[in-house]
Amino acid sequence: MKNRLLLLLFGFTFSSIIAQDVPKNWFLMDRSEGYDGISADKAYADILKDAKGETVVVAIIDSGIDIQHEDLKDNIWINLDEIPDNGKDDDGNGYIDDVYGWNFIGGPDGKNVGPDTYEVTRIFGKYDYKYKNADPSKLSGDDKKEYALYLKAKEEVEKARDKASSQIAELDKISERINSSLDMLSEKLGDNSLTIANVEKVEDTSPEISVAKQVALEYLSKDGVNTMSDIKSAIQTDIDSDKKRYQDQLDYAYNTDFDTRALIVKDNYADATQSNYGNNDVEGPDPLHGTHVAGIVGAVADNGIGMNGVAKNVKLMSVRTVPDGDERDKDVANAIRYAVDNGASIINMSFGKAYSWNKGVVNDAVKYAAKHDVLMVHAAGNSAKNTDVEDNFPNDLIKEKGFFLCPKKEAKNWIEVGALNFEKGEKAVARFSNYGQDEVDLFSPGVKIYSTMPNDEYAFLQGTSMASPVVAGVAAVIRSYFPTLTAEQVKEAIMESVVPIDGMVDVPGKKDTKQDFKELSVTGGEVNLYNAILAAAKMKGKKKIDKKKIGA
Incomplete structure (x- = not known):
């Protein structure tokens, strides 16, 4: 137990100690400035300096957006054909008062889904009644496939619940041991005051004191932490937060009896064609994730506050679809169609899961977007897995491979994005990022990305959700x-203009394993705005410009 505690503590403090400071705009910088950014600042200062572009609507299918954020509000999409708060569907699109977008995980009474289950839990629950006592020897055809899926989901859910329970118990033990170690450190300090300098002077090298010193030094560096009581309180807050995360897994994510959908949304969930449900609360109870994503795309540039988004001539449409759990395929499909019908030309999707309830309905929506010339950009996922061999949904596969004359079909309006680190060389790929030479198209900055947060705040986050x-x-x-x-x-211009990354890199999820970066994605490179503009400039456009007003 002591060794486990030491590993946990040293792992957590060590990550803080070695965390490097990076410029807040590093992902916009050029390689000549020392960081492998996308050369956005260079592009605006050079080839776009005197150019004037048209306004582009980007739909953010996510957890919701803080539309009043100081650095976002001027770039929020507004449905000009809808009269706010009059309780009517003025534009006849099927959604009442959808001024800033729509919320497909809300109820008609204004309530919203917060926590929800994971898709694997829903699949386990879906088939449990059918196969719980089944005799596999008597199954045939599709039932065998369903039964195999059921067993896989059942095992995953039960393992996850066991792990969550054990982690809660483990955290309680860790709390006790940390407090005991800190008490021993207090005795060593004696009459000396609790300061960083005095803690560093303690020469005892026993495991308990070494742990206590690491913890004390970590927390004393934080604002408002001055006494041993402050340290213990701060540690307990962190531990309680972790315990809540695991308890939420037991109560919601991996709980087959939890059905917030029926209680709040009240749609006919079995009817995948139904679209007239939800409400117009595009922020929801926790818009943190969506707000951060929105800022990366299009926070107001050069206004002297916050940060600059990648795009300047942009309006951000909020389509709330992702709960604290897995998004549902029905909602994703409806969100895509809503975005397309209301003028989005790009859809960002920073979400994903390992199972799909109804892939067909999402595929149809992707094809609908393609028919209307809408580009879809999707985060590859944070499971550190090879998606060439392990499923990740949604994806661009819209038709499975059939017989000899029926090859698989992939959506041509889809870009799958992996995450890059700010570090170079072997650590260039984010340690959490999914990858795949066939399934991931390219990589993009996704570690320590500074962007907007709810309530006019800003923070660094990481994930393919940021890439x-x-x-x-x-x-x-x-x-x-x-x-x-x-x-x-547009996809072609982006793909053919990536900056190649040469050399061997650490493979996410595989200890002591390196692979040529070129083998981790289709292009073997990083997106670059400057290069993409040059590539686009050489192309002859195939599209007639639509003059129809689509929003402000």
Whole structure:
């Protein structure tokens, strides 16, 4: 137990100690400035200096957006055909008072889904009644496939619940041991005051004191932490937060009996064609994730506050679809169609899951977007897995491979994005990022990305969720300055203009394993706005410019 405690503590403090300071705008910088950014600042200062672009609408299908944020509000999409708060569907699109977008995980009474289950839990629950006592020897055809899926989901859910329970118990033990170690440190300090300098002077090298010193030094560096009582309180707050995360998994994410959908949304969930449900609360109870994503795409540039988004001539449409749990395929499909019907030319999707309830309905929506020339940008996922061999949904596969004359079909209006680190060389790929030479198209900055947070705040976050909106922003710039390019042409310009990354890199999720970066994605490179603009400039547009007003 002591060794486990030491590993946990040293792992957590060590990550804080080695965390590097990076410029807040590093992902916009050029390589000549020392960081492998996307050369956005260079592009605006050089080739776009005197150019004027058209306004582009980017839909953010996510957890919601703080539309009143100081650095976002001027770039929020407004449905000009809708009269606010009059309780009517003025524009006849099927949604009442959808002034800033729509919320597909809300109820008619204004309530909203917060926590929800994971898709694997829903699939386990879906088939449990059918296969719980089934005799596998008597199954045939599709039932065998369903039964195999059921067993896989059942095992995953039960393991996850066991792990969550054990982690809660473990955290209680860790709390006790930390407090005991800190008491021992207090005795060593004696009459000396609790300061960083005095803690560093303690020479005892026992495991308990070493742990206590690491913890004390970590927390004393934080504002408002001055006494041993402050340290213990701060540690307990962190531990309680972790305990809540695991308890939420038991109560919600992996709980087959939890059905917030029926209680709040009250749609006919079994009817995948139904679209007239939800409400117009585009922020929801926790818009943190969506707000951060939105800022990366299009926070107001050069206004002296916050940060600059990748795209300038942009309006951000909030389509709330992602709860604290897995998004549902029905909602994703409806969100895509809503975005398309209301003028979005780019859709960012920073979400994903390992199972799909109804992939077909999402595929149809992706094809609908393609038909209307809408580009879709999707985060590859944070499971550190090879998606060439492990499922990740949604994806661009819209038709499975059939017999000899029936090859698989992939959406041509789809870009799948992996995440890059701010570090170079072997650590260039974010340690959490999914990858795949066939399934991931390119990589983009996704570690220590500074962007907007609810309530006029800002923070660094990481994930392929941050890498995807960087690419969506690049696409928005191209569609702004080259409006005659189709979605497929925009994708082509982005893909063919990546900056290659040479050499061997650490493979996410595989300890002590390295691979040529070129083998981790289709392009083997990083998105670059400057290069993409040059590539777009050489193309002959295939699209007629639509003059129809689509929003402000």
